[in-house]
Amino acid sequence: MISPNLIKDLEALLGAENVFTSEADRTSYSYDSAVLPSTTPALVVRPTQTEQLGDIIRMCYEAGLAITVRGAGSNLSGGTVPDTKDSVVILTNSLNRILEINTEDLYAVVEPGVVTAQFAAAVEAKGLFYPPDPGSMSVSTIAGNIAENAGGLRGLKYGVTKDYVMGLEFYDYKGNLVKTGSRTVKCVTGFNLAGLMVASEGCMGVISKAILKLVPPPKASKALTAEFATVQDAGNAVAGIIAAHILPCTLELLDQNTLKVVEADQKAGLPTDAAAMLLIEVDGHPAQVADDAARVEEVLKKCNATAVHLPGSAEEKNKLWTARRMALPALARARPTCVLEDATVPRSQIPAMLAKLDEIAKKYDLQMGTFGHAGDGNLHPTILCDKRDKEEFARVEAAVDEIFDVALKLGGTLSGEHGIGTAKAKWMEKETSKGTIEFCQRMRRACDPNGLLNANKITGI
Amino acid sequence: MSDITRIANTLMKLDDMLCDCMRCGLCQAVCPVFGATMKEADVSRGKLALLDNLAHKMIEDVDAVEEKLNRCLLCGSCQANCPSGVKILDIFMAARQALVEYRGLNPIKKLVFRQLLTHPTLFSTMMRAAAPFQGTVMRKQGSTTYDMPLMSKLIGSRHIAKLPAKSLHATYGALNTPSKCGIKVLFFAGCMADKYYTQLGEACLKVLKHHGVGVVMPTDLTCCGIPALASGDRIGFVKETEKNLAIIAKELIGGGIDYILTPCGSCTATLKEWWPHFASEFSPEQRKTIEAVAARVMDINQFLIDVLHVDEKATGFRNAGSVTKVTFHDSCHLKKSLGVASQPRKLIAQNPNYELVEMKEADRCCGCGGSFTLFHYDLSKQIGQRKRENIVKTGAGAVATGCPACMLQLSDMLSQNQDEVQVKHPVEIYAEMLPE
Numbered sequence: 001m002i003s004p005n006l007i008k009d010l011e012a013l014l015g016a017e018n019v020f021t022s023e024a025d026r027t028s029y030s031y032d033s034a035v036l037p038s039t040t041p042a043l044v045v046r047p048t049q050t051e052q053l054g055d056i057i058r059m060c061y062e063a064g065l066a067i068t069v070r071g072a073g074s075n076l077s078g079g080t081v082p083d084t085k086d087s088v089v090i091l092t093n094s095l096n097r098i099l100e101i102n103t104e105d106l107y108a109v110v111e112p113g114v115v116t117a118q119f120a121a122a123v124e125a126k127g128l129f130y131p132p133d134p135g136s137m138s139v140s141t142i143a144g145n146i147a148e149n150a151g152g153l154r155g156l157k158y159g160v161t162k163d164y165v166m167g168l169e170f171y172d173y174k175g176n177l178v179k180t181g182s183r184t185v186k187c188v189t190g191f192n193l194a195g196l197m198v199a200s201e202g203c204m205g206v207i208s209k210a211i212l213k214l215v216p217p218p219k220a221s222k223a224l225t226a227e228f229a230t231v232q233d234a235g236n237a238v239a240g241i242i243a244a245h246i247l248p249c250t251l252e253l254l255d256q257n258t259l260k261v262v263e264a265d266q267k268a269g270l271p272t273d274a275a276a277m278l279l280i281e282v283d284g285h286p287a288q289v290a291d292d293a294a295r296v297e298e299v300l301k302k303c304n305a306t307a308v309h310l311p312g313s314a315e316e317k318n319k320l321w322t323a324r325r326m327a328l329p330a331l332a333r334a335r336p337t338c339v340l341e342d343a344t345v346p347r348s349q350i351p352a353m354l355a356k357l358d359e360i361a362k363k364y365d366l367q368m369g370t371f372g373h374a375g376d377g378n379l380h381p382t383i384l385c386d387k388r389d390k391e392e393f394a395r396v397e398a399a400v401d402e403i404f405d406v407a408l409k410l411g412g413t414l415s416g417e418h419g420i421g422t423a424k425a426k427w428m429e430k431e432t433s434k435g436t437i438e439f440c441q442r443m444r445r446a447c448d449p450n451g452l453l454n455a456n457k458i459t460g461i
Numbered sequence: 462m463s464d465i466t467r468i469a470n471t472l473m474k475l476d477d478m479l480c481d482c483m484r485c486g487l488c489q490a491v492c493p494v495f496g497a498t499m500k501e502a503d504v505s506r507g508k509l510a511l512l513d514n515l516a517h518k519m520i521e522d523v524d525a526v527e528e529k530l531n532r533c534l535l536c537g538s539c540q541a542n543c544p545s546g547v548k549i550l551d552i553f554m555a556a557r558q559a560l561v562e563y564r565g566l567n568p569i570k571k572l573v574f575r576q577l578l579t580h581p582t583l584f585s586t587m588m589r590a591a592a593p594f595q596g597t598v599m600r601k602q603g604s605t606t607y608d609m610p611l612m613s614k615l616i617g618s619r620h621i622a623k624l625p626a627k628s629l630h631a632t633y634g635a636l637n638t639p640s641k642c643g644i645k646v647l648f649f650a651g652c653m654a655d656k657y658y659t660q661l662g663e664a665c666l667k668v669l670k671h672h673g674v675g676v677v678m679p680t681d682l683t684c685c686g687i688p689a690l691a692s693g694d695r696i697g698f699v700k701e702t703e704k705n706l707a708i709i710a711k712e713l714i715g716g717g718i719d720y721i722l723t724p725c726g727s728c729t730a731t732l733k734e735w736w737p738h739f740a741s742e743f744s745p746e747q748r749k750t751i752e753a754v755a756a757r758v759m760d761i762n763q764f765l766i767d768v769l770h771v772d773e774k775a776t777g778f779r780n781a782g783s784v785t786k787v788t789f790h791d792s793c794h795l796k797k798s799l800g801v802a803s804q805p806r807k808l809i810a811q812n813p814n815y816e817l818v819e820m821k822e823a824d825r826c827c828g829c830g831g832s833f834t835l836f837h838y839d840l841s842k843q844i845g846q847r848k849r850e851n852i853v854k855t856g857a858g859a860v861a862t863g864c865p866a867c868m869l870q871l872s873d874m875l876s877q878n879q880d881e882v883q884v885k886h887p888v889e890i891y892a893e894m895l896p897e
Contacts, residue, residue, distance in 0.1 A: 136487065
């Protein structure tokens with residue numbers, strides 16, 4: 001039960017229109033994009049000034065409320081699902097101002113709720129480039145990207161969100177403001193707390209401001225696609241491209257199941273008889289792009305590509321890329337529920353991983369399509385099912401367990417970019433160690449003595 | 462059975478469709494209501510989750526769910542962009558009906574949908590009776606817009622145009638003109654072009670006559686039914702549609718009608734999509750007419766370009782004086798439901814006295830949403846303001862759109878901001894260059 005006084009105080013601070021207590025409003029913040037049970041919070045608040053965050057946290061923490069921070073609620077591991085019914089959800093999506101885009105020093109300063117795609121567009125309008133491009137970027141927020149260390153298609157060459165965080169401000173459990181990092185390229189003033197906040201999934205504090213690195217945009221780009229008769233050949237091609245010391249900005253793979261589902265949905269003329277298709281884009285200086293593209297083509301042919309296409313026009317390129325963009329939607333439309341995983345393996349293990357995924361799908365009699373960022377080993381095995389069918393969903397859960405087992409055996413990791421949340425918490429120790437979990441829990445207790453900051457997430461506290 | 466169980470059971474029939482939503486939340490990027498309020502319950506994911514909760518009896522406050530569900534323009538932007546292909550509009554329409562059947566219809570809506578809109582003569586008489594008196598109660602606001610402080614209960618602080626003295630069908634009577642080009646159409650003006658924007662109805666008839674198209678226009682067609690449907694009033698919708706079907710069926714006897722044309726994106730979408738969607742509400746005979754209508758109905762912009770190919774004909778004469786910059790607003794039903802976007806632009810380009818300039822977010826909803834604006838005027842204005850800014854930024858002296866409801870909203874928004882921007886239908890712009 002929440003005390004009426006706390007609600008009154010929060011209303012005085014934020015305005016009554018930013019404190020949500022009705023059942024219908026609270027229910028709207030009980031879920032996110034993960035296929036997990038929902039939990040309706042007791043209270044939802046929406047600050048409109050970053051300075052209000054400190055007071056909100058102090059008041060709620062003192063009242064013993066569990067705290068979950070939410071941007072767009074688009075994460076895939078349950079990070080924004082409240083821990084208990086006695087939770088407060090803090091919405092950051094009204095803290096959405098871009099405070100500065102500095103074209104001389106190549107950085108930007110933003111509030112936590114700025115939408116990634118809108119930020120990327122504002123940066124582009126100033127002639128610069130913010131590369132991280134998670135699949136949900138049209139709605140996801142910058143602080144959400146930081147808290148989950150979101151990736152995207154450009155990870156191989158440009159890195160992921162963590163590579164663009166130069167500095168942060170956040171509020172700790174006492175409501176005090178903490179500052180870390182700076183507008184400078186180099187900064188060793190104290191602990192790298194920004195590094196700690198990246199992928200912290202709302203367990204360490206609440207981000208109120210971010211200083212982000214910007215880069216000059218590439219001047220040219222060129223796209224290619226290739227088809228293969230075996231997954232092994234496609235995997236060899238991926239390894240071959242990297243071994244030739246070319247870093248494509250995107251290097252994506254679609255397996256045969258995905259090709260079939262996308263083709264059935266889109267009728268785009270995709271090669272459904274191919275075992276796998278690669279989509280590759282190189283970017284940079286025009287001369288280097290031409291050179292790189294030629295060498296990529298060479299590698300593809302050497303690796304037994306059965307067909308290689310070089311789209312001539314932007315329109316043709318766009319058409320080819322539609323296949324990749326439509327991979328998840330097409331899979332999602334095939335069945336009611338779509339369980340999207342992101343187990344990641346070292347690049348060289350992609351053929352082994354794909355073979356294992358096929359085996360697992362057969363073993364549990366499930367429909368699975370795999371696509372993803374082959375260049376960085378981050379695959380998205382996607383299981384199509386109906387969560388209302390209890391028997392089928394039990395098979396899905398068993399299959400997911402096995403996918404993680406296989407990924408770990410191949411030297412990979414549980415999650416490339418979706419986060420741990422509650423969805424993968426139970427596998428944490430398997431990939432790391434008991435000591436790791438205990439170390440994290442001790443660290444968390446120092447930052448959250450009462451265990452109220454998204455306590456169930458990642459390692460528990 | 463308890464009330465909550467009854468509504469839950471009804472909503473469970475939608476479970477297969479509700480289940481398709483994977484909660485990705487990408488609808489947040491395109492929802493105009495969410496864009497204004499940033500509240501999850503205002504975006505489709507939030508509404509679908511609430512309905513899902515109500516269906517599974519995990520939420521008790523039915524009133525609150527209904528209130529949230531009604532905060533939607535039914536613009537279809539979410540559905541057009543939904544990765545999972547959730548049939549959001551079907552779900553919302555069915556859910557609104559279930560909720561209305563559960564608690565009864567708002568008495569004002571009942572009067573409007575079941576009496577006024579099904580009795581075109583009554584509706585026209587009322588409009589005609591009001592027209593002479595408007596001079597005494599209307600205060601001039603823009604060059605063609607007025608507000609009516611004495612009527613604020615009914616129209617709020619809206620700026621509206623003067624009511625015409627006579628409706629379109631009162632001026633023209635029952636039309637049946639011969640075809641010179643071999644094509645005959647039934648003209649379904651829709652309430653707005655018949656009773657409010659009569660100059661639009663006249664422009665359509667002028668254009669069709671100019672191109673030798675034979676026109677049938679019965680006098681007693683009623684509302685297409687979309688306002689009733691959007692309010693969950695199945696009975697009102699069926700009543701209106703039965704009247705229309707009887708009239709149209711008579712005209713279709715013996716063949717000869719090639720197309721049914723409307724100048725309203727919403728009417729076209731309703732005849733083409735919603736009539737067949739709710740076909741099970743009608744008799745087998747009526748269903749045949751519904752099929753025949755759906756096969757023939759077409760937006761008038763699309764007809765002029767795709768069927769008559771008027772863009773391949775010579776453009777009109779360039780008048781003395783300057784060229785008017787015009788920008789185009791894509792009405793939701795026209796673009797997102799019917800896929801008509803290039804045709805109205807081509808039609809405008811035929812008139813050399815106009816220069817088309819694109820606005821930012823041309824296909825973002827204007828915030829009218831039919832009866833949405835009546836019950837959520839503040840929210841509607843907030844959404845409309847964004848559209849107004851995009852229009853004004855182009856520096857255009859006119860804005861065109863293929864839906865009279867959008868025209869009403871745009872002229873209110875522009876007039877409230879004292880912008881001297883004319884609001885027109887593309888067919889009006891095209892008609893201007895044709896000889897009288």
